Amino acid sequence: MRRTPINTKHNGINPPFEVFQPGRQQIPFVFACPHSGRVYTRAFLESARLDPISIRRSEDSFVDELFAAGSDLGAIVLKANFPRAYVDPNREPYELDPGMFDGPLPSFINARSPRVAAGLGTIAKVVRDGAEIYSQKLPFAEAQHRIETYYKPYHARLRSLLEETQARFGAAVVIDCHSMPSVGGPLDQDIGASRPDIVLGDRFGASCARRLTDIVERAFSMQGYVVTRNNPYAGGYTTEHYGRPAMGLHSLQIEINRALYMDEERIERGPNMPRLSQAIRNFIRALGEIDWRFLRPLSATGQAAQ
16 A cells, blocks of 8 residues: 655644535534544654654554445534644643653643553653653643644634534534554553454443444444443543533544554555445444434433433
């Protein structure tokens, strides 16, 4: 396969994200791709101690392409263009490691989360394999710039899409689309373990109706994929923050094994990517065929989401 070159810009990443909408939204689903961004600023690459391939190991590479069919099938697709290694929208706004910065940080930052301890805060210290990103400490103003310019607009748009969707359908679902290495890495609890094809994260039933998770699991299992739930990923900030089933707001994280569709070492699309893209198209089509009224809040349906 042809090597995918790193995409760089001298200045900012504009637009920071893109929204793909159907002519008319037909199902109450928003597919969000927060980690598939692959546009790097020249200044960021110059501040890094890693080569271009190593710094891309934090990407959920090509996930936006896998889920692109969503807008063809009546859903909305949101994708970040900025890379996860630059700023991570699947974190709280200010999960930061004080040791990364050249001065004191404001009192409102969260320096104690497990994600910060692992080096994977809103501004990551390391890429996924544990290699440190920066050659020197950063000014806090740089973190603030990334969060205010990229992170917050991304979430503002996601919130507005969910609000518009719920106003239209009475319920809204964000499917947070990710990929995972095929083997647990040095920062993972399942280090060295081979992983299933698909992991569904619903915060152990807290972030979306269990019936929805059942439907998604069945849609992939029927196509021959091995699907598990909440292990090793139960969902991140997006799943936890937006998932309010009792209010008709649901959030489900999907993690796809990278070995299914790409060369993990070279970060290239693999020969089986079209097959997986078709399987995801089939899955989204299946969502369009369900009676999704069960996703509405208690006051609208007379029964809690299950």
